[in-house]
Amino acid sequence: xxxxxxxxFDEKRWNELPQSERDSVMKxxxxxxxxxxxxxxxxxxxxxxxxxxxxxxxxxxxxxxxxDGPFAETKEQLGGYHxxxxxxxxxxxxxxxxIPTLRVxxxxxxxxxxxxxx
Numbered sequence: 001x002x003x004x005x006x007x008x009f010d011e012k013r014w015n016e017l018p019q020s021e022r023d024s025v026m027k028x029x030x031x032x033x034x035x036x037x038x039x040x041x042x043x044x045x046x047x048x049x050x051x052x053x054x055x056x057x058x059x060x061x062x063x064x065x066x067x068d069g070p071f072a073e074t075k076e077q078l079g080g081y082h083x084x085x086x087x088x089x090x091x092x093x094x095x096x097x098x099i100p101t102l103r104v105x106x107x108x109x110x111x112x113x114x115x116x117x118x
Contacts, residue, residue, distance in 0.1 A: 001085070001086055002085055003083075003084050003111065003112050004110075004112075005096050005099065006078055006111065007079050007081060008079060008106065009101055010076050011050055011052075011079070013104075014079070014104075025104060029100050033045065041085050042083075044082075045080065046081060048078060048079055048081075050077075051077040051078075056068075082099075083113075089112070
């Protein structure tokens with residue numbers, strides 16, 4: 001079963017962390033990716049640019065409309081993702097609990113994929 005781990009964080013809070021703490025979190029992310037890759041669980045992932053550079057396409061009156069900025073005003077923004085392969089939700093949650101941004105206030109949404117495309 002594949003799960004998407006969506007890593008959310010308040011970008012303002014992230015930027016207020018000391019650089020040494022941010023560096024430590026990102027170092028730990030590297031170790032996280034290496035260990036889950038070695039275990040055969042890590043399929044893909046990435047860190048996103050800040051939401052301030054986002055562009056959103058919305059459907060309005062049956063037509064796509066392109067707008068600058070994030071899709072919603074929220075306290076937390078999607079900062080990155082990990083696609084993993086697990087036997088079940090419990091295993092996916094165990095992996096999610098190891099994501100480094102949790103220790104500095106991050107949130108991880110764990111969601112199973114309904115299907116995959118080639």
